Amino acid sequence: MSPRIVPASSDAARRRDTPLQITVDGAAVAGVEGQTVAGVLLAAGRRSWRAGPSGAPRGVFCGIGACFDCLVTVNGERDVRACRRRAVDGDAVSTQSRAGTGEPR
Amino acid sequence: MTRHVVIVGAGPAGLAAAASALRAGARVTLLDTAERPGGQYHRMLPDAYRAERNGRLHHGWARFDRLRRHVLGHPRCAWWPESAVWSLERSDPGDPAPPLVHVLRGPADGAGRDRLVLRPDALVLAPGAHDRVLPFPGWDLPGVYTAGAAQALAKGERVVVGDRVVIGGAGPFLLPVAASLIEAGSAVLAVLEANPARTVARGWGRRPWELAPQAGKAGELAEYAALLARHRVPYRTGRAVVEARGDGRVEEVVTARLRADWSVLPGTERVVAVDAACVSHGFSPQLELPAAAGCALRDTASGPFTEVDGDQLTSVPGVYAAGEITGIAGAPAARAEGLLAGWLAAGGAPAAPELRPLRRARDRARAFAGRLAAAHPIGAGWPGWLRADTVVCRCEETDFGTLCRAADDRAGGAARAVKLGTRAGLGPCQARICGPTVAELLRRRAAGAPGRPAEGLAPATPHHRPIAQPIRLGELARPPRDPHEKENTP
Incomplete structure (x- = not known):
């Protein structure tokens, strides 16, 4: 199984979700208003979306903005911490890779 | 005024x-x-x-x-x-x-x-x-989270990191994390406290009258412990997650019994199939x-x-x-x-x-x-978990072997030279995650290598970040605003 969101119908916190949709590298991904970009990606079953210098996959690690593993590009803004940025309906998210970028290793 | x-x-x-x-x-x-x-x-x-x-x-x-x-x-x-x-x-x-x-x-x-x-x-x-997380082989695989991440996602946006989860590390914080995951519907397979029961009991048990005023906290922990018991989640002391394995994501973890100094007791390793591992060794x-x-x-x-x-x-x-x-x-x-x-x-x-x-x-x-x-110290034996190819700096993927070689280089073993030579701590997180680990590893290598030449420059403290949070050049170029009387209008 993969990461997921607690269904609103069985959530002890009694949520009333509003759906939203973002695109990730052009593909539509459904989420819920209020979720972070990382939350949308995780709940859609994605564990990793960024590549480190060797190409090694990275996703959420610290979840609170300290590790910078989860960086994505949102509407053209690079290096946004996905765990800290709220997703907005219509956001165009693209994934980032440091593999083969010629950046110093 | x-x-x-x-x-x-x-x-x-x-x-x-x-x-x-x-x-x-x-x-x-x-x-x-x-x-x-x-x-x-x-x-x-x-x-x-x-x-x-x-x-x-x-x-x-x-x-x-x-x-x-x-x-x-x-x-x-x-x-x-x-x-x-x-x-x-x-x-x-x-x-x-x-x-x-x-x-x-x-x-x-x-x-x-x-x-x-x-x-x-x-x-x-x-x-x-x-969270402070010590490195171990495979800790950089997707699906390995800090315990704080798992809790933030569960409490803050109701996202559950996995269905079969092992929680490991040190400290009472592991208990509320387990409680949050159980509440959100995960099967928590075990909560592993790396310190032996003796260390935990000695730390908590000393001068018990001092604990009475912290009854609120003690009561909170007792509630978590009761929840774990109700869900038959084992809480084990003296055991840790010492490796994570999988193809592109965590599929199993290796847990092992530890001695009091956190070195692995050979032959006690167990492999547990998981889809997430949550780790925290302190803060x-x-x-x-x-x-x-x-x-x-x-x-x-x-x-x-x-x-x-x-x-x-x-x-x-x-x-x-x-x-x-x-x-x-x-x-x-x-x-x-x-x-x-x-x-x-x-x-x-x-x-x-x-x-x-x-x-x-x-x-x-x-x-x-x-x-x-x-009650929950970090034992000195944890570097024994590492292999030469274990990533220590997640950002730059600097591995343990590279760090050791740089530290042992008699000419360049100073903290600053190691940092520049290996790039450990120079990535996007600016050493927030690996800084304490690298400092500790270098300190130990230096202690074991007498006669090292004195450093020309004092090592920069790992917490010194002139720019405390990322700012973009465009933002920097705009003049700042003094909000004085307008502060109440968001």
């Missing part, structure tokens, strides 16, 4: 500081990087979830909710959500004014955030801490702001913390510190420190009678922090 107190961080310490500063008559600006107050301890659901019962996910919700409404609704309080302090500008030598506070306000890491400068009469720093205080303000740090066995006096005042005039950056002691301690810091930062009388119980509570909280550190 009314004093203006700026408080950075709206967790248990910052919120308490705000309430107390308001009570003492000050004007308060309360900042947090999050959209809602509460910090990591009371991480709230987003407004957009329209949750009727957010409190069901929290311990001590009613009290927090009253405090938050009181502070945020107060006419003398300006609440600045989504506000990152990216720099503290020290005043000239001899000027007793606290530093100027440079703020970026707007969506996290956004390009068009508002750039503002605050000129406080006093500053209270309460930025909190994040790293977020020291970039106290370091930027020039506050003295105090070294402890668990690393450096901000030094404060009996009034929560740091070594810098007008700069107070509260919560985890003064020592890891949990939310009740943070509240007591925040109440003191806020009152005194606001110019409240240091001899006010209502401060006496607060000071007592704070002192007890500090004793509790000492007890916590004694």
Whole structure:
């Protein structure tokens, strides 16, 4: 199984979700208003979306903005911490890779 | 004139500081990087979830909710959500004014955030801490999370990291994380405390009368323990996650019995199939702001913390510190420190009678922090878990073997040279995650290599980040705005 969101119908916190949709590298991904970009990606079953210098996959690690593993590009803004940025309906998210970028290793 | 107190961080310490500063008559600006107050301890659901019962996910919700409404609704309080302090500008030598506070306000890491400068009469720093995670083979696989991440996702947005989860590391924090995951529907296979029962019992059991005033915290932990028992989740001491394996994501973890020093007892390894592993070996205080303000740090066995006096005042005039950056002691301690810091930062009388119980509570909280550190230390044997190809710096993928070779190089083994040569700590996180680990590994290599030439330059402290939070060049190029009278209009 993969990461997921607690269904609103069985959530002890009694949520009333509003759906939203973002695109990730052009593909539509459904989420819920209020979720972070990382939350949308995780709940859609994605564990990793960024590549480190060797190409090694990275996703959420610290979840609170300290590790910078989860960086994505949102509407053209690079290096946004996905765990800290709220997703907005219509956001165009693209994934980032440091593999083969010629950046110093 | 009314004093203006700026408080950075709206967790248990910052919120308490705000309430107390308001009570003492000050004007308060309360900042947090999050959209809602509460910090990591009371991480709230987003407004957009329209949750009727957010409190069901929290311990001590009613009290927090009253405090938050009181502070945020107060006419003398300006609440600045989504506000990152990216720099503290020290005043000239001899000027007793606290530093100027440079703020970026707007969506996290956004390009068009508002750039503002605050000129406080006093500053209270309460930025909190994040998990400290020691490296082990495979800890960089997707599906391995810090325990704090798993809890933040479950409590803060109802996302569950996996269905079969092992939680490991050290400290009582593992219990509420397990509780959050169980509540959200994960099967928690085990909670592993690396320290042996003997160490934990000795740490907690010493001078038991000191624990009585912390009954609230003890009761909270007892509730978590009861929940674990109800769900038949084993809590094991002296065992740790020492490896994670999988193809592109974690599929299994290796757990092993540890000796008291955290070295692995050979032959005790067990393989457990999981889809997520959550690990925390303690906490790293977020020291970039106290370091930027020039506050003295105090070294402890668990690393450096901000030094404060009996009034929560740091070594810098007008700069107070509260919560985890003064020592890891949990939310009740943070509240007591925040109440003191806020009152005194606001110019409240240091001899006010209502401060006496607060000071007592704070002192007890500090004793509790000492007890916590004694009960859940990091054992010296953990580097034995590492292999030559184990990643130590997640950002730059610097492995243990490369670090050892650089450290042993007689010409270049100094901390600065190792950093530049291996790039460990130079990636996007700026050593927030690997900094303490690399420093510890180098210290040990140096201790085992006599005759090393003296360093030409003092090693930069791993907490010194002139830019405390990322700022974009475009934002930097725009002149900052002085919000003075407009602070109450968000």
